[in-house]
Amino acid sequence: MAFGRDNPFSLFGRELDEMMAAMESRFQSMMDTSRFFPGGLLPAAGSSAGKLMPVLRGDLRIDVREIGDEVIVVADLPGVEKGDVSLRLVNPRTLEISCERKVDHEETGEGGHIIQQERMFGSMDRLLVLPSEVSAEGATSSFKNGVLEVHLRKIPVERGTMIPIE
Numbered sequence: 001m002a003f004g005r006d007n008p009f010s011l012f013g014r015e016l017d018e019m020m021a022a023m024e025s026r027f028q029s030m031m032d033t034s035r036f037f038p039g040g041l042l043p044a045a046g047s048s049a050g051k052l053m054p055v056l057r058g059d060l061r062i063d064v065r066e067i068g069d070e071v072i073v074v075a076d077l078p079g080v081e082k083g084d085v086s087l088r089l090v091n092p093r094t095l096e097i098s099c100e101r102k103v104d105h106e107e108t109g110e111g112g113h114i115i116q117q118e119r120m121f122g123s124m125d126r127l128l129v130l131p132s133e134v135s136a137e138g139a140t141s142s143f144k145n146g147v148l149e150v151h152l153r154k155i156p157v158e159r160g161t162m163i164p165i166e
Contacts, residue, residue, distance in 0.1 A: 022118075060097060060126040066154075071130050073097075073150040079119070082143045092133035092155060097126045097148070133157070 065072045073095060077085060080099045088096045100123045134152035141150040 025120075060099075060124055062097075062126065062128060064128070064131065066131050069154050071132055071134050071152045071154060073128065073130075073148075073152070075126075075148040075150075076146065077101075077143075077148055078146040080146060085143060085148060087141060087150060089134070089136045089139075089152075090127065092135065093130050095128045095130060095134075095150070095152070097128065099124055 061076045063074045065074075075097055077099055079101045081102075084102070085097070085099045088098070090096050101121050103121045130152070133155040135155050136152075138153045139151065141148065143149075
């Protein structure tokens with residue numbers, strides 16, 4: 001759902017999207033659907049189909065832009081360290097982003113316990129279908145303040161081949 005700055009309902013729309021993602025995440029963790037439906041209601045986190053639906057599970061949030069001769073991917077990875085992120089160009093139209101958010105063990109004191117825990121920890125994967133074919137050659141990436149930015153060069157597409165007439 002896209003909302004502009006001038007839209008008076010933009011804040012409401014973002015909050016609604018976040019609430020829906022949180023509800024889906026809680027529902028998925030409450031129910032073990034594998035006993036009712038083999039494979040569960042949503043694809044498993046490690047499956048290739050599951051890597052295409054991480055937003056429903058509350059995982060990686062990504063923006064994709066096409067500017068000139070490059071595709072730019074920006075991913076929010078809060079709480080992830082640079083060394084725990086990996087990128088792989090699976091094929092010219094598919095980028096895989098993998099990362100791991102490590103558990104933050106805070107001392108709760110003697111006899112203390114966690115009251116509420118909503119932040120997700122562990123490994124996350126995302127297969128991202130790109131709008132154009134790209135090459136790993138000349139690709140650049142940066143990671144700053146939990147934001148990953150990847151610049152991929154488009155592969156020039158040949159627009160047909162001339163056939164000589166005899």
